[in-house]
Amino acid sequence: MAVGTRILTVEDDERIRTAVRLALEDEGWTVDEAESGEDAVAIFQTTPPDVVLIDIMLPGMDGFELCRGIRRSSDVPVVMVTARNDTHDIVAGLEAGADDYLTKPFAPKELSARIRALLRRARPGSTPHARLVFGDLELVPDEGKVLRGGSEVHLTKTEFRLLCELADNPGKVFSREALLDKVWGYDYFGDGRLVDVHVRRLRTKIEADPANPRHVVTVRGLGYRLQT
Numbered sequence: 001m002a003v004g005t006r007i008l009t010v011e012d013d014e015r016i017r018t019a020v021r022l023a024l025e026d027e028g029w030t031v032d033e034a035e036s037g038e039d040a041v042a043i044f045q046t047t048p049p050d051v052v053l054i055d056i057m058l059p060g061m062d063g064f065e066l067c068r069g070i071r072r073s074s075d076v077p078v079v080m081v082t083a084r085n086d087t088h089d090i091v092a093g094l095e096a097g098a099d100d101y102l103t104k105p106f107a108p109k110e111l112s113a114r115i116r117a118l119l120r121r122a123r124p125g126s127t128p129h130a131r132l133v134f135g136d137l138e139l140v141p142d143e144g145k146v147l148r149g150g151s152e153v154h155l156t157k158t159e160f161r162l163l164c165e166l167a168d169n170p171g172k173v174f175s176r177e178a179l180l181d182k183v184w185g186y187d188y189f190g191d192g193r194l195v196d197v198h199v200r201r202l203r204t205k206i207e208a209d210p211a212n213p214r215h216v217v218t219v220r221g222l223g224y225r226l227q228t
Contacts, residue, residue: 037061
């Protein structure tokens with residue numbers, strides 16, 4: 001566990017918020033609480049967290065708007081929490097910039113496992129990687145940078161890891177399950193929507209024409225690959 005890890009949990013239901021705080025504190029993490037998006041913004045600005053948990057249904061500023069606001073200035077890992085396994089809510093949360101999602105009710109152990117996976121992914125890797133060039137796209141893993149046509153492109157940590165995995169084996173087809181394992185963590189039991197939405201977001205940032213991608217291409221029925 002990272003020393004001094006701070007979690008911001010944004011939840012308007014006091015009972016749920018308290019239960020989450022106690023479960024996270026039991027893991028040794030420091031927890032800040034917010035009952036609204038507006039409170040969360042104020043806390044985020046004064047005490048930057050390492051991970052943010054955002055309930056979608058918040059009074060006033062909802063979880064989607066809060067997540068988009070955070071993404072404008074930070075690539076901190078974000079988990080969206082929804083009260084139902086609603087495909088629209090899940091996809092909308094991921095499109096807003098979340099790295100992962102949880103559906104209520106969830107077990108404290110599942111929440112802790114997700115956060116640990118996020119923290120592991122947020123840390124820089126120890127294995128050095130060479131600068132990679134694919135057409136107008138330049139990837140500098142050691143510096144955490146991506147350039148397109150010489151201009152730096154801002155990616156979230158999850159988007160960057162996804163691109164690095166594909167770039168490590170250009171031309172290789174990765175199934176959604178393989179990318180879930182490599183990018184989201186081996187102890188993560190997720191679904192392909194995480195991969196699909198992040199690929200879609202990645203394309204909007206690195207492709208000249210996201211609808212007709214040149215770099216990250218779909219191999220129908222199999223998955224994705226990085227085109228050289």
